[in-house]
Amino acid sequence: MTSAHTSIHFDQYKALLKTLFPAISGLVAFDCAGKQVWQDDARRVDGEQISALLPAFLGVDTDSQTHTLLNGDSGQLVKLRDPHGAPVLLLCLCSSQGDKAALPVLARQPAFVQLSSM
DSSP: GGGGGGGGGHHHHHHHHHHHTTTTTEEEEEEEEEEEEOOOOOOOSSSHHHHHHHHHHTTSSSSEEEETTTTTEEEEEEEOTTTTEEEEEEEEEEEEEEGGGGGGOGGGGGHHHHHOOO
């Protein structure tokens, strides 16, 4: 993977996502090899815990999975793909335990898809 992710302002991306989906309480980004490239200041989730889930997630043909994290939060793993369909970034979007129903499958939400393509 190139260093294209270094030009992404993840904090601004999280702020936009939180405006659209208020249940989001944390964001962690990984490159397509599973290396953590960014985590928000809230640090609601252990990046190593998420890293352990990534190999299996990369091995399936789905763009999102939801897991219950050790701290009780819900973590939604999402693949961001390039125009050719290859995963280029992996996101973990966190929401508190009480917000599970309020966090839709983001990979299918039109606003999320639009932001991700930018």
